Amino acid sequence: MIKEYIKLIISDIKADKKFFILLTIQTLIAFIVIGNIIGIANYTNDTIENLDSFNFSDKYYGKISTEIYTFSGITVTEMDIETERKLSYYIAENFKASGYSHNFIDAGENSYTMTFVSEDFFNIYKLETESGRLFLEEEYYSDTMENTPVILGNYYKDSYKVGDFYHNKYKVIGILKDGQKIINLAGERSKPVSVDSDVLFPVKSLSCMKQNHYEYPSSLIYSDDKAQLKAINDYAEKLGMYPFNFISLSGTKQLINHMSTQTAAPLIIISLIIITLAIFCLIQSAMLFIRRNLTELLIHRICGAKLSNILLRVSAGSFIVIFTSGVVASLIFRTVIAATGIAITGVAVLLITIIPFAVKLKRLSILSSIREGK
Amino acid sequence: MFRIKNLTKIFYGGEEVRALNDVSFEINDGELVAIIGKSGSGKSTLLNIMGLLDSASEGGYYINEKKASSLPEEEKARLRNMEIGIVLQDFALVERYTVSQNIAIPLIYSKKNLNKEKSIRDILNLVGLSEKKDTPSYKLSGGQKQRVAIARAVINNPSLILADEPTGALDSKTSEEIMELFLKLNKEGKTIVIVTHDKQIAQKCNRIIELSDGKIVSDTDLTR
Numbered sequence: 272m273i274k275e276y277i278k279l280i281i282s283d284i285k286a287d288k289k290f291f292i293l294l295t296i297q298t299l300i301a302f303i304v305i306g307n308i309i310g311i312a313n314y315t316n317d318t319i320e321n322l323d324s325f326n327f328s329d330k331y332y333g334k335i336s337t338e339i340y341t342f343s344g345i346t347v348t349e350m351d352i353e354t355e356r357k358l359s360y361y362i363a364e365n366f367k368a369s370g371y372s373h374n375f376i377d378a379g380e381n382s383y384t385m386t387f388v389s390e391d392f393f394n395i396y397k398l399e400t401e402s403g404r405l406f407l408e409e410e411y412y413s414d415t416m417e418n419t420p421v422i423l424g425n426y427y428k429d430s431y432k433v434g435d436f437y438h439n440k441y442k443v444i445g446i447l448k449d450g451q452k453i454i455n456l457a458g459e460r461s462k463p464v465s466v467d468s469d470v471l472f473p474v475k476s477l478s479c480m481k482q483n484h485y486e487y488p489s490s491l492i493y494s495d496d497k498a499q500l501k502a503i504n505d506y507a508e509k510l511g512m513y514p515f516n517f518i519s520l521s522g523t524k525q526l527i528n529h530m531s532t533q534t535a536a537p538l539i540i541i542s543l544i545i546i547t548l549a550i551f552c553l554i555q556s557a558m559l560f561i562r563r564n565l566t567e568l569l570i571h572r573i574c575g576a577k578l579s580n581i582l583l584r585v586s587a588g589s590f591i592v593i594f595t596s597g598v599v600a601s602l603i604f605r606t607v608i609a610a611t612g613i614a615i616t617g618v619a620v621l622l623i624t625i626i627p628f629a630v631k632l633k634r635l636s637i638l639s640s641i642r643e644g645k
Numbered sequence: 646m647f648r649i650k651n652l653t654k655i656f657y658g659g660e661e662v663r664a665l666n667d668v669s670f671e672i673n674d675g676e677l678v679a680i681i682g683k684s685g686s687g688k689s690t691l692l693n694i695m696g697l698l699d700s701a702s703e704g705g706y707y708i709n710e711k712k713a714s715s716l717p718e719e720e721k722a723r724l725r726n727m728e729i730g731i732v733l734q735d736f737a738l739v740e741r742y743t744v745s746q747n748i749a750i751p752l753i754y755s756k757k758n759l760n761k762e763k764s765i766r767d768i769l770n771l772v773g774l775s776e777k778k779d780t781p782s783y784k785l786s787g788g789q790k791q792r793v794a795i796a797r798a799v800i801n802n803p804s805l806i807l808a809d810e811p812t813g814a815l816d817s818k819t820s821e822e823i824m825e826l827f828l829k830l831n832k833e834g835k836t837i838v839i840v841t842h843d844k845q846i847a848q849k850c851n852r853i854i855e856l857s858d859g860k861i862v863s864d865t866d867l868t869r
Contacts, residue, residue: 566737567739570738571750575723578722580754633718
């Protein structure tokens with residue numbers, strides 16, 4: 272007889288079809304906002320976990336990415352390459368710099384990117400080779416580009432083997448393992464970047480780098496003294512560049528948390544408002560349903576319906592609204608964590624909607640209510 | 646067998662009201678019992694407790710020696726569905742349902758493996774409403790509505806039928822017809838308890854229990 276009961280539920284929902292469709296849309300919007308909040312929180316957690324997974328000392332500083340760097344309301348999208356190169360030489364000459372630098376090379380038909388890395392690059396990011404080896408100590412700081420060894424990302428493993436020459440110039444001494452990542456300390460935009468398609472060169476001597484117009488690896492600056500960072504800022508200012516903000520690992524984490532909170536706070540308020548309104552609508556719809564059908568529900572009770580049967584019928588509309596919007600929102604985000612968060616919110620909304628009616632229906636005197644209903 | 650033992654029901658409102666006060670009696674299978682009394686004598690309260698729609702403050706209500714009054718709510722609902730059929734004065738029909746939909750309500754919750762169509766057909770024949778199967782309930786006369794209510798009460802073949810003023814909203818001719826239906830069901834072996842203030846109706850039963858101020862003042866066996 273479950274079929275008969277389902278028929279009853281379907282006819283109840285059909286009677287208020289338009290209302291339930293609108294409510295489903297409203298709940299869907301709330302779930303999408305919640306999914307975004309969960310996404311932000313998840314991103315924050317992941318990024319911080321990723322930062323922690325590398326061997327960064329808190330004495331390493333990174334400059335906040337110029338792509339998103341804003342100062343006094345001005346957004347700088349592209350820095351002058353030459354000016355930035357000058358700054359990188361200045362840093363190399365005066366401070367202990369580390370990390371990597373990307374240099375775009377246009378070699379006729381084949382353009383490629385060279386990534387110059389410093390000695391501690393492989394230690395910081397815990398990179399390993401699948402075949403071949405890493406750079407030897409004596410291969411760093413050479414004064415010439417001749418006989419330069421190169422380590423290729425895993426993407427190249429089918430095109431090159433150890434011993435081959437990259438662009439007929441650079442001897443391949445190693446192929447990196449698949450799926451390895453590095454991270455730039457660049458504030459709230461910090462995220463791991465794959466090295467699978469990178470071509471790694473050992474950093475050359477400063478004079479060699481200058482001669483070939485390559486930027487010196489200064490993405491990370493090792494400093495015990497914040498005055499040094501100020502000196503770099505002052506020099507950058509002298510070059511007509513916007514002042515840099517340097518940020519340490521712990522500063523990056525704080526900034527990520529701060530930015531996430533700032534982004535999530537309005538979303539939380541919006542979702543709370545929408546969810547509260549949706550709860551009110553669901554409660555009102557259930558209340559209207561009970562008022563309209565009280566006699567019928569109580570007659571069913573007299574005929575043997577359990578309280579749970581009645582509650583199921585009263586809450587079926589709410590359940591379908593929450594279930595449908597929850598499934599659609601989960602499909603939009605397609606992450607387990609978002610789906611879990613949406614499911615938990617959905618169950619909480621359903622319970623908040625149902626519990627008052629469960630208590631009220633349980634306390635209701637069946638016969639006297641039928642008479643009053645009449 | 647149905648047994649009421651030292652049953653007391655107290656309502657706590659502004660002041661304490663003893664609707665039933667230490668009531669005890671037994672109803673054997675196949676009896677047709679009338680419970681009579683003035684308004685406020687406690688007869689409807691007694692029927693509510695016997696129908697497991699209300700609980701007693703003290704004492705117990707036993708169905709086949711099983712204390713039904715202290716069963717959990719889910720089990721009470723099962724008994725209301727399988728063992729007890731209830732007929733009310735104002736019919737308690739869902740007006741928008743058809744006759745057969747109203748009659749089928751207990752079947753929705755029943756665990757008995759009944760053939761729904763056949764059960765409804767048989768019961769409609771019994772109450773003489775075969776032609777009204779698909780008629781919406783609001784189109785029926787008072788007498789027809791009460792027949793539907795009786796049909797619904799017996800569709801699950803319960804062992805006890807409780808009727809609260811079943812003729813209260815009907816004219817005398819229709820009341821006679823409804824009583825005939827109860828007598829017919831009783832002859833088929835159903836145990837029936839009718840709460841009424843109509844002494845003529847009560848006289849047609851085998852036994853009359855009279856209540857006053859929540860107490861039994863007389864219990865008369867009319868078959869002797």
